[in-house]
Amino acid sequence: MSATTKKQKLGMYITKIGYYDIRQKPQLRHGKPVPGSAWEVLVYKGKKKVAGPFKSHDAAKIHAEELMSHS
Numbered sequence: 001m002s003a004t005t006k007k008q009k010l011g012m013y014i015t016k017i018g019y020y021d022i023r024q025k026p027q028l029r030h031g032k033p034v035p036g037s038a039w040e041v042l043v044y045k046g047k048k049k050v051a052g053p054f055k056s057h058d059a060a061k062i063h064a065e066e067l068m069s070h071s
Contacts, residue, residue, distance in 0.1 A: 010023050010044060011025030014041075014057055017068060018067075020067060020068065021043070021044045023041075024040065024042070025039065025040045041060045043064050043067070050067065051063050
């Protein structure tokens with residue numbers, strides 16, 4: 001059996017805001033995406049989840065920009 005990839009653990013990479021990554025991840029059941037389900041959009045710093053889930057990429061980008069302004 002192969003090793004778990006970063007894409008499987010954290011989700012697919014979308015964009016970077018400062019040092020925060022925006023990633024999207026499908027809802028999984030038995031290791032496979034659930035048909036017709038919404039994707040979770042999350043904000044990560046490295047491998048640590050900072051915020052989310054969000055309903056859209058834009059909401060996640062706005063939150064990441066707010067986090068950058070507080071740092």
